[in-house]
Amino acid sequence: MAITQAARQRTGDPRIPAPESHYVDDDFYAGLRAHTAALQERGRPLTEAERATAGELVAHEAWLLDQGRFEDWFGLLTDDCFVWAPTSYPPGDPQREVALVADDRRRLRDRIAWIRTALASAQIPESRTAHLLGEPLRVPWTPDDDVVLRASYLVTEVRTEGLRQLAGWCGWVLRGTPDGLRIHRKIVSLVDADRGHRNLTFFL
Amino acid sequence: MRQDLTTLVRPDRVHRSLYTDPAIFAAEMTTLFGGSWTFLAHGSEVPGPHDYVRKRLGQRPVIVTRDGDGAIHALVNRCTHRGATVCRLDAGTATRFTCPYHGWTFSNTGALTGVPWGAGYRTPAGAIDRAELGLGRIRVETYRGFVFGTLDVDAPPLLEHLGYAATVLDDWIDRSPTGEVRVQHGAHRMEFAGNWKLAYDNSADGYHPGFSHRSLLTMRQEQYGAGVDMQYVLADVDAGAQTVADLGRGNTFLDQRGEIPRFWPQAAPSPGREAYEAVLRARLGDALAEEALEPAVGSGMNINLFPNLLIIGNQLQVIEPLAVNRTRLTWYATSIGGVPDEVTAIRMRLQEDFPSFGEPDDLVNFEECQDGLSVPEMEWVMTHRHLQSGRSWIDERTGCETGPVSDELPIRAFWRRWSELMTADLKLAVT
Ligand code: FES
Ligand SMILES: [Fe+2]
Numbered sequence: 001m002a003i004t005q006a007a008r009q010r011t012g013d014p015r016i017p018a019p020e021s022h023y024v025d026d027d028f029y030a031g032l033r034a035h036t037a038a039l040q041e042r043g044r045p046l047t048e049a050e051r052a053t054a055g056e057l058v059a060h061e062a063w064l065l066d067q068g069r070f071e072d073w074f075g076l077l078t079d080d081c082f083v084w085a086p087t088s089y090p091p092g093d094p095q096r097e098v099a100l101v102a103d104d105r106r107r108l109r110d111r112i113a114w115i116r117t118a119l120a121s122a123q124i125p126e127s128r129t130a131h132l133l134g135e136p137l138r139v140p141w142t143p144d145d146d147v148v149l150r151a152s153y154l155v156t157e158v159r160t161e162g163l164r165q166l167a168g169w170c171g172w173v174l175r176g177t178p179d180g181l182r183i184h185r186k187i188v189s190l191v192d193a194d195r196g197h198r199n200l201t202f203f204l
Numbered sequence: 205m206r207q208d209l210t211t212l213v214r215p216d217r218v219h220r221s222l223y224t225d226p227a228i229f230a231a232e233m234t235t236l237f238g239g240s241w242t243f244l245a246h247g248s249e250v251p252g253p254h255d256y257v258r259k260r261l262g263q264r265p266v267i268v269t270r271d272g273d274g275a276i277h278a279l280v281n282r283c284t285h286r287g288a289t290v291c292r293l294d295a296g297t298a299t300r301f302t303c304p305y306h307g308w309t310f311s312n313t314g315a316l317t318g319v320p321w322g323a324g325y326r327t328p329a330g331a332i333d334r335a336e337l338g339l340g341r342i343r344v345e346t347y348r349g350f351v352f353g354t355l356d357v358d359a360p361p362l363l364e365h366l367g368y369a370a371t372v373l374d375d376w377i378d379r380s381p382t383g384e385v386r387v388q389h390g391a392h393r394m395e396f397a398g399n400w401k402l403a404y405d406n407s408a409d410g411y412h413p414g415f416s417h418r419s420l421l422t423m424r425q426e427q428y429g430a431g432v433d434m435q436y437v438l439a440d441v442d443a444g445a446q447t448v449a450d451l452g453r454g455n456t457f458l459d460q461r462g463e464i465p466r467f468w469p470q471a472a473p474s475p476g477r478e479a480y481e482a483v484l485r486a487r488l489g490d491a492l493a494e495e496a497l498e499p500a501v502g503s504g505m506n507i508n509l510f511p512n513l514l515i516i517g518n519q520l521q522v523i524e525p526l527a528v529n530r531t532r533l534t535w536y537a538t539s540i541g542g543v544p545d546e547v548t549a550i551r552m553r554l555q556e557d558f559p560s561f562g563e564p565d566d567l568v569n570f571e572e573c574q575d576g577l578s579v580p581e582m583e584w585v586m587t588h589r590h591l592q593s594g595r596s597w598i599d600e601r602t603g604c605e606t607g608p609v610s611d612e613l614p615i616r617a618f619w620r621r622w623s624e625l626m627t628a629d630l631k632l633a634v635t
Contacts, residue, residue: 122564
């Protein structure tokens with residue numbers, strides 16, 4: 001693969017690492033399936049302390065997306081992050097099914113770079129979004145140093161004309177890092193995942 | 205209408221109303237989709253005995269079934285009593301369909317097998333004639349798993365209709381070491397506010413990528429440097445190695461393979477690339493691993509089978525017209541037999557690439573075409589690129605008219621077939 005050192009440096013954002021991606025393998029998919037199953041279990045409300053950390057993080061994530069601050073949003077993700085929005089409902093097997101979004105860190109960065117080219121007809125003008133999250137509930141997960149959360153999810157989007165809404169649930173796996181709590185995985189399960197959609201080039 | 209139609213399609217241009225007139229759309233749904241060999245489904249969508257899947261032929265609701273002996277049928281999803289659909293789920297397994305309205309029951313080959321309180325239909329001549337009240341049956345033929353249907357009772361056999369397109373399809377299918385294609389991996393169902401033909405026009409349009417896909421190409425170049433993905437469309441494509449061809453009867457072909465010496469080294473980076481490549485190299489050795497990885501990447505072929513199937517890269521795109529200015533383009537993901545599971549996993553992620561970074565820009569351009577085509581005073585859509593440049597030739601190997609990739613000969617070929625069918629005296633019927 002013709003990834004040169006020069007190309008690596010051409011990322012435009014010093015926080016962004018080189019474009020290799022080594023962590024999406026069988027074990028990774030097994031983990032994603034396990035998280036997806038756990039996220040469908042009964043959860044409990046966050047404690048006061050969890051609200052101040054985990055609750056604040058997912059609310060801040062939504063705010064950054066709505067503000068179009070994608071580079072800042074990218075900074076909330078772990079190095080081995082993944083965002084998944086399946087085409088099936090409930091979610092099927094990510095390893096055997098195409099998704100609306102199935103992005104590792106590298107492809108998320110590509111998505112930001114793609115919008116920032118300002119050449120994408122699908123994002124001229126850019127989408128405006130308003131993410132609305134229901135109360136985040138923490139689902140059981142061991143080891144419990146990861147915080148696994150689910151919330152009802154509604155995103156409203158407008159680009160040219162006509163408001164539209166996508167609904168479902170959103171799950172997060174949050175992980176402690178030396179820089180604080182970060183988003184390790186995000187799963188967006190839309191109720192109409194397997195139906196027709198117009199332009200989905202904004203961040204879910 | 206027929207008289208008008210002949211003035212609307214000209215050698216170098218077509219009239220805007222072909223994209224905007226609801227009456228023409230209605231005639232297309234009846235005549236064009238009913239009268240061609242129209243793609244219905246892939247056999248792997250109904251893999252087992254008694255599996256079924258719900259589809260459309262134009263706008264007619266259809267059930268494609270596999271019976272207990274493995275034969276495939278296409279039934280009109282319309283109760284012969286008072287018209288309700290008898291099958292209401294997208295897919296499943298059933299030996300019979302019971303109409304939820306008054307309970308008439310049909311076998312998965314279409315026979316009427318049950319009528320509640322049948323005595324009510326008695327006449328002095330006897331009981332109800334079940335034989336004449338089976339579900340409508342659509343003539344179907346299959347080519348290597350691809351199921352096509354037609355209502356034209358005089359249509360030539362499918363293979364004759366496909367002509368050289370069958371050979372091109374062979375090339376695509378035989379990227380699988382076992383010749384097995386599986387359409388069982390979900391789909392991207394993309395809707396756009398435009399006429400369905402904008403999608404067909406685009407599929408063999410080698411003129412647009414350097415412009416419509418500028419965002420994708422710029423992103424690739426900035427992030428990964430030259431040589432990754434389809435950056436060959438950035439230079440004058442007519443000086444390059446891609447071609448387009450008229451395969452006959454509205455079927456067309458855009459061949460990118462001349463620009464792709466090896467697929468895997470030039471593929472867009474996707475999740476799992478490095479990890480699975482390493483696993484395969486360790487397990488199979490370099491040579492076999494590299495061989496296995498080649499078909500993980502899109503085929504470099506755009507095979508367009510009139511009027512509704514666009515086989516591009518590794519996906520089957522099915523054009524589903526919803527209204528004159530509304531279309532769903534369903535991209536069925538595929539996998540193939542004879543390759544390691546790792547290749548399938550890579551293939552899933554790679555089939556998300558163009559739906560993420562490529563097609564959305566085209567779809568917006570289709571929508572903007574539809575908007576522009578609403579202007580009554582501006583009547584024509586030009587289709588004459590390379591019409592008189594003298595650049596096309598008859599390929600001796602294929603017998604097909606072939607041209608440089610930006611030649612609009614595929615669009616002109618589409619319209620020739622369109623005119624033929626729309627003005628023909630077709631006998632359309634279910635059996
Ligand atoms: S409409 Fe089907 S049984 Fe009456
Ligand atoms: Fe395109």
